[in-house]
Amino acid sequence: MVVLLAYYKVRPGVDAEALGAISRRMHELVNDKPKFGYRGSQSFGGADGMSLTVYEFEDLEGLERWRMDPEHLAVQRRGHEFFEWMRNDVCIVERQDPMGSIPLDTTA
Numbered sequence: 001m002v003v004l005l006a007y008y009k010v011r012p013g014v015d016a017e018a019l020g021a022i023s024r025r026m027h028e029l030v031n032d033k034p035k036f037g038y039r040g041s042q043s044f045g046g047a048d049g050m051s052l053t054v055y056e057f058e059d060l061e062g063l064e065r066w067r068m069d070p071e072h073l074a075v076q077r078r079g080h081e082f083f084e085w086m087r088n089d090v091c092i093v094e095r096q097d098p099m100g101s102i103p104l105d106t107t108a
Helices: 016-032 060-067 070-077
Strands: 002-010 038-045 050-057 083-092
Touching: 002 060, 016 038, 016 070, 050 060, 060 070, 060 083
Parallel strands: none
Antiparallel strands: 002 050, 002 083, 038 050
């Protein structure tokens, strides 16, 4: 499994409706194509305005296909319109030690 950690800060005064529409479309796109191996995501926000979204993918190849998807690339080029800054960290999961049933929110 591969985890993408997306750290970001939304610009003040950003068009929240436009950002929401784009986010919903990207979520729809990544879910509709099994070739991406998308497993789900969860978002967290801090009092300082910084946010973190954790995305899970089956493997690096699927994540790379997602990164290079033409519609996703077009949205990536617009990132400066919505975010003060952003950083993505790609992590390989070596081991998981689950305890109980831990849900992953795939509606984010």
